[in-house]
Amino acid sequence: MTRSKRPGAIRVAVLTGVAMLALGFTGSTTRAEPEAPATEQQLADYIAAGVKGGPIAGTGSACTSGSGAGSGNGSGDCLGGSGSSSGSSGGRSSDTQQYGPEMTSWTAAFxxxxLNPDAAPPGTNDWNCKPTAEHPRPVVLVHGTWMNAYNGFAYMSKPITDAGFCTFTFNYGRSDLVQGGGLGSLLPGVMGTGYIQDSAKQLAVFVDRVLAATGAGKADIVAHSQGGSMANWYTKFEGGAAKTQNLITYGATHHGTSLVGIGALGRAVNNFGIDVLGLVEIFVGHAGIQQTVGSDFVNKLNANGDTVPGIDYTIVGSRYDEITNPYELTFLKAGPGARVQNIVLQDGCEQDVSDHLTMMYSPRALSIALRALDPVKFPTLQCTFNPWVIGGGGGL
Incomplete structure (x- = not known):
């Protein structure tokens, strides 16, 4: 792997980032064994028992209009759910400015x-790249919550580019504390914290730029965590269905997450009229709350089915995912005109114990993406040891 030139500073940043992620999202990261989770239906029934109900805004984002945002009344599609609100709407996307080194370890990349929030993962964003007849579509890489373009794809980007694809990525959901990005947004490299509907609009603009530059009619999207559900929203409500052929997601919060039960419990308490998630939102940001089970965002995202016609979905989950859990919540059910392949990362490869973050540094996960993008050239899946939390074969 290519190592950073500032190892001491990186170690400090790594420890800080891992600690904040552990406290803000998982509640506990003391062991890697997958637990027997509640089923999606059990979670839905549990939450539904306390639902107060309320209107869901239209398919367009109300987040930039000021409607409901920051009002504390829980109204509007911007909000995570009943009574949950902190900060105002806002946020932006941005291009990368320089290249970072190729990495095999998530901790080092994070x-x-x-320290380098605007770095691009290697091989991406060659705006002179033209798709070939063999690979006619550009690939857009979409990072997750509290991540950025670089540390989301510092491992996968170069192999995808080297396989012959025009590969592009950007930073989205850059929201500060006042805009509701949460305390995590105080760190320079933490992005993907703004309202997900606003981020989907940012993705729509970026995909249009990619298609215009490459001359392609459609793109393939590879997305992690929130990036997956945000890209799914883009295909449903921001015109992305006609511009997307493959949607490949890893640990995506398509049906929300219980956050080891914390999110589900908070949602249930909120539904009884006590604003618990509003307090949590101050720490994790708008996007974090929107991804909990039973939020207005999740309900609207799946109200008319999991998929849209014409898209090929490859959905990857890990039994060791401590953030999108139960991990089955990531899987989709194919509707008319869509094809869905749901893949458990450990099926056929028990030694890959990747969790939510290290799955993006898993050779098996990379091989799944390459097979989905070009099944003729990359028909075989790899199987190697990839450790929980660290990734990279256990070394930095």
Missing amino acids: GYGL
Whole structure:
């Protein structure tokens, strides 16, 4: 792997970032064994028992209009759910400005990304790249919550580019504390914290730029965590269905997450009229709350089915995912005109114990993306050891 030139600073950033992620999202990261989770239906029934109900805004984002945002009344599609609101709407996307090194370890990449928030993962964003007859569509890489373009794809980007694809990425959901990005947004490399509907609009603009530059009619999207559900929203409500052929997601919060039960419990308490998630939102930001089970965002996202016609979905989950859990919540059910392949990362490869973050540094996960993008050239899936939390074969 290519190592950073500032290892001491990276180690500090890594420890800080891992600690904040552990406290803000998982509640506990003391063991890697997958637990027997509640089923999606059990979670839905549990939450539904306390639902107060309320209107869901239209398919367009109300987040930039000021409607409901920051009012504390829980109204509007911007908000995570009943009574949950902190900060105002806002946020932006941005292009990358320089290249960071190729990485095999998530921890090293995360630290580098904190110190270099505008770095691009290797091989991406060649705006002169033209798709070939063999690979006619550009690939857009979409990072997750509290991540950025670099540390989301510092491992996967170069192999995808080297396989012959025009590969592009950007930073989205850049919201500060006042805009509701949460305390995590105080760190320079933490992005993907703004309202997900606003981020989907940012993705729509970026995909249009990619298609215009490459001359392609459609793009393939590879997305992690929130990036997956945000890209799904883009295909449903921001015109993305006609511009997307493959949607490949890893640990995506398509049906929300219980956050080891914390999110589900908070949602249930909120539904009884006590604003618990509003307090949590101050720490994790708008996007974090929107991704909990039973939020207005999740309900609207799936109200008319999981998929849209014409898209090929490859959905990857890990049994060791401590953030999108139960991990089955990531899987989709194919509707008319759509094809869905739901893949458990450990099926056929028990030694890959990747969790939510290290799955993006898993050779098996990379091989799944390459097979989905070009099944003729890359028909075989790899199987190697990839450790929980660290990734990269256990070394930095």
